Structure formats: structure tokens, C-alpha cells
Amino acid sequence: MKDKQIIFTGGGGTAGHVMVNLAIIPEFVKEGWTVDYIGSVNGIEKDLIEPLKGVTYHSISTGKLRRYFSKENFKDPFKVVKGTWQAHRIIGKKKPAVIFSKGGFVSVPVLVAARLKGVPAVIHESDYTPGLANKLAIPFAKKVLATFPETLNYLPEDKAEWIGAVVREELYTGQREKGFKLTGLNSTKNVLLIMGGSAGSQKINQAIRAGLDQLLEEFQVIHICGKDNVDESYAQPGYVQYEYVQEELKDILAITDLVCSRAGANSIFEFLALNKPMLLIPLSRNASRGDQIVNADSFKKQGYAKVLEEEQLTTETLRKALQQLKKDKLQIKDKMNQYRSSEAKEKVMEIIKQQATKQ
Structure with missing residues (x-):
């Protein structure tokens, strides 16, 4: 050569x-x-x-x-x-x-x-x-x-x-101790990771924050909300905000129990490889070519994820979908364990x- x-x-x-x-x-x-x-x-x-x-x-x-x-x-x-x-x-x-x-x-x-x-x-x-x-x-x-x-x-x-x-191999190297130290969270309650894509999602951000008090009764929330979208007025115990996470992501994923995310292929396959049950909210066809919709549908059919269409996204539908995800997480993990990358x-x-x- x-x-x-x-x-x-x-x-x-x-x-x-x-x-x-x-x-x-x-x-x-x-x-x-x-x-x-x-x-x-x-x-x-x-x-x-x-x-x-x-x-x-x-x-x-x-x-x-x-x-x-x-x-x-x-x-x-x-x-x-x-x-x-x-x-x-x-x-x-x-x-x-x-x-x-x-x-x-x-x-x-x-x-x-x-x-x-x-x-x-x-x-x-x-x-x-x-x-x-x-x-x-x-x-x-x-x-x-x-x-x-x-x-x-x-x-x-x-x-x-x-x-x-x-x-990415580095995602397998996350350490729970570092994740808890970084976020200030603990193992007493399920950790929910919210990701709206690298640029963030205003619709997801708004729905999460509008129902934050109810969510915090059931989850600790790590919210990766996109550039310039951190809002300190929502700061409270159990809720951690980041614009974007890179090197620390592996440690954050190590403490994550459930994920709420867009349905970009790279991200959802990483969640699958790490056995993280997910609620997917794909970009609507009004804002995209619809690729995330078919990605999410494929994962839903295989039992790896729950799906909430963006057109049905409200604070209440999001809360109910996350409750169902929590309820079914062991069943979803069983399906994920059958996947061999x-x-x-x-x-x-x-x-x-x-x-x-x-x-």
C-alpha cells in the first residue's frame, strides 16, 4: 500500500x-x-x-x-x-x-x-x-x-x-462514581437522561420544564438541552442541566436508567448497545425528511423503545409515556439483551x- x-x-x-x-x-x-x-x-x-x-x-x-x-x-x-x-x-x-x-x-x-x-x-x-x-x-x-x-x-x-x-468504545468505560460526583445525583431514584439532539429541542425542553415538579417525584433528571438553552430559573435538587456533553457523557450514561431522546440513528444505537430503555420523540415530517420517524418505528417494533410522536407531545403525554417506560424497563432490557452488536x-x-x- x-x-x-x-x-x-x-x-x-x-x-x-x-x-x-x-x-x-x-x-x-x-x-x-x-x-x-x-x-x-x-x-x-x-x-x-x-x-x-x-x-x-x-x-x-x-x-x-x-x-x-x-x-x-x-x-x-x-x-x-x-x-x-x-x-x-x-x-x-x-x-x-x-x-x-x-x-x-x-x-x-x-x-x-x-x-x-x-x-x-x-x-x-x-x-x-x-x-x-x-x-x-x-x-x-x-x-x-x-x-x-x-x-x-x-x-x-x-x-x-x-x-x-x-x-464509540469510550462509552463502555463510564464510571458510576464519577457520574454521581459530576451531577450531584445519587442512586436512590431512577436517573432520566433527556437529550434533544446536538442542537437541543425547544419542544422537548418546554414539555420537560412545564412538568418538572411532577417528573422529579419519580426521577432524577439530567437535561442536555442544547446551546444557550440552560435556564437557571429551573435549578433545583434532582435536576441537572447541560448545554452539551462530550467527554463526560460516558459517566453520565453509566448512571442513566432511562433515556428520553430524539431518534437520530447514531444515538439510539448507542443507547441500545448500553442497554438503556428509551422513549423516542422523533422529529416530525414538518421539520425533517422523516428519517427519525422510521428509525423510531424500527426500534419500537423490535421492542427496544417506546415512541411518542412530536404532534402528540404535551406535558401530560410525556409524563405518562415516561411512567410507562419506567414500568416496562425490565421487559425492554430483556429485548435489548438479545441484540448482539x-x-x-x-x-x-x-x-x-x-x-x-x-x-
């Missing part, structure tokens, strides 16, 4: 477009690969990737891929062209053996540039159905990897492969290396 050079990309939207990269990048660094990352100028991926040791971050111009009318839609094609030119220059300078993409709109110009430079690319699709960015990028990739086996029905047969969920990370790395040798 030529020098071990790899470029990762993904992001421009939510943290979900970065998590698989965060799980894999340290392994390539350990093995002596030169690792570069192409991301957006101000996306969440920059904050998550730049602190990693052994990784050089490169920013490019990106255009958001919208499914609705916006004046910005007229500017975005020019941003994508500019981003493709920038990615082409970076790839030409770095001469990677392979490119790995997690999706998100920043990945589209990178995959186009990779094809122009003759560099093989591997795409990972976490959701049940491919997102718009991945749909656009798939023609430029050699392999497309899926988390849900059903996703193969939506992918080109000659490129697609099911590999299962890639879970494949060696997905090793599979992904093997496929990436195989493509790197084909140049």
Missing part, C-alpha cells in the same frame, strides 16, 4: 454526522495513518474534530441542501462549486489512499472532488433511509455501508453492505483499508 494517508469528512449539520468518525479516527491514528478531516467552517464537526490528536482539520465552503424554498438556495450551488474546488486542492496536496464520509452536506463537494482525483471513497449511512447528501454522493463512492439491514433496499446492490452500528467498527476499518489498496 502507498503511504497510509486517509481523509475523513462529514458534518455541516448535526453531531450525528460526526459520531462514527469520532469512533474510527483514533484507531487509524493508533495504526500510524496520517489523518486529515475536511469539514465546514462553522459546523459542529469543527468543534468535535479539532481537539483530536493527530488530525489536521481543513475548512471548505459548503451549501446547505434544503428541501424547502429559500433565497439561499440560489447561492448554495456556487458554494458547493467553491467547496469542490477547495476539496480538490486539499486532496491533491494530501494524496490520500482513501476517503471516508459520514454524510451531511459538507461531504458532497468532497466526494465529487475525490472522484475527479481518482481516490476511492467509502460512505456510511446511519439512518434507515439515505439522507439527501448521501443520495447525491453515492454515485461518486465505491462502497456504501448501512447501519440498518433494511437500508440495503434503498442502496445500489453492487455498492451496499450492511455492517451494523458503530459505537456485530464487530461493526472493525468491519468498517477493514473495508476502508481494502479500498485504500485498490488505487
